[in-house]
Amino acid sequence: MKKLIIIALIALTAFSACKNKTELDSNGMPQTLTIAVVQAEGIDEIKKVREQIRDYLQEKLKMPVELIYSNDYTGVIEALRANKAHMADMQPFAYVIASRTLKLNPLVTLGNNGKPSTYKSVIISNAHGNIKTMDDVKARSKNLTLAFVEPASASGHLIPRAYLNSIGLNPDTAFKQTIFAGNHLTSVLSVKSGKVDIGCTTNLVFMLMTKAKMINDGDIRVLWTSDPIVSDPVVIKNEVNKDLQKRIQQAYLDMNKERPEILKAYVKIFIKDTTRRSYMVANDTLYNGLRKIAGSIKSLKAN
Template sequence: MLRKLLSIALASLACTAAHAADPEINFGVISTESAANLKADWQPVLEDMEKKTGYKIKAFFANDYAGIIEAMRFNKVQMAWMGNKSAMEAVDRANGEVFAQMTYADGSPGYWSLLVTHKDSVYKTLDDVLKRGKEINYGAGDPNSTSGTLVPGYYLYALNGIDPKTHYKAMRVGNHESNLMATAAKQVDVAITNTEVWEKFQKREADKAKNIQILWKSPLIAADPMVWRNDLSPDMKAKVKAFFLTYGRGDSADAKRELANMNKLTFGNFNESSNKQLVPFRQLELFKDKAKLDNDDRMDPAAKQAKLAEINKKLAELQAQIASAK
């Protein structure tokens, strides 16, 4: 009897040890919306990923983009859906590497940043916002958001000689969904969001969406990247990449179900990608810094020229990368 009990105990320990050793991936999701909405939309995809790779997949949410970047830096997240700006930070600071890129359900090659207001707002045009900033409460995007900060930071503000931190009466930072909610409730006068979340918002909050007016639409933003930690094992990378590049492709019932999962996220299939995807956004960040310097009349001329020379050098290096890739 004792031998039998010992055998059962050893078998149980072996099973526990084996379970503990099962490969596990914490999958980060940037906070474009509430965690509840993101979890509901991503969970079917992550469950399919778990079945097809054999890895245990856990969703990881944070209150802001920096939380996902830092989690990857400390290996609490091994893989994440990110925007191009947050992917730049992950590559530079968190041992990240781009391996795939989204496409869009409607066939669009990318998405757009939007500046919105309430339909009853006294601010009817972009010109009103640019000229009357000191009256306006502004709903800003996450500092690490491509469409919330980087793109409007250049096209909307730097090109107009404006620093949003000083231009507006008050500024509050939110995700794309909360900015739409705040605008619809007249808690802010204008706010930044993007077309990805705006599309979902019109379906989920149809009554509130009727109160939103779009004042500005950015140039096209390339579709979001998928990022993993560069130190994942080659076997894990191969299985994960195979999952994403085949997900939702084909005519089978399973493929159609998978594509429907992605469409709920406003996405289509995935294509292979790399860190080269980030080069145009690195350029954009440097262009934004350059425009800000050009508009600064208080800076010492010699110091300004030195900083401009440094920016121009970095831009030339990025341009050389683009040329060599052709």
């Protein structure tokens, strides 16, 4: 019996340590700063660079820093809601969704010559098929399968959904079937393999997959390209100690000069020109455009 009690106490202590790992003390300080990110399956370079950023932050902040990986943006939101993460590297629409119910402070975003970096949404088809233009999509929509990425994706859902609505194609009724692929890579590969007729993604992932030889130059046809979308914010929960928030923000800004090779390696995964890229201070108003688009779509049920 005594032995069982000891084992139980050890288990309880281990559980408590795990449980308290992300809890904040009375000053809003965590034992371990935990950052939630989406894991891009098949793109090992991204995880490698993120671990380098983690190491840099840990050294700079002089406290343990941990990354937790989710398969999708919704998982990142839930990690913040469930107090399993204090921070997140969030896709813009995921931030808009999360900020409806959580108090989040944007810290930084990637800049381009002092202005926020942008990317674009694209709608794609198989280059070897007979869907060559958006006019073809409109004419044949009832026989086509459409793949979004996931509900919390700006480039893979919100922006293309708004565009399709604007040309008279309600994604919920105009197509033979509308699905969520789960991530950008699956959306693109589903188009390539012929599992779906048209798919949505971002131009950055599209170029990244070409670079990684996941697709060839002649595999995919781009049917439509959106206006620029402001890049991802790094956000933190409001209840985290305000001084620590400032230190984290400054650490990202200092990375531009102190560890430029890390930032360059991260940017280079997606784009060729790394010379003008640097972290810059982000603010909530950068994402008001996405909020307006989301508010204009009555059928949108991402929450």
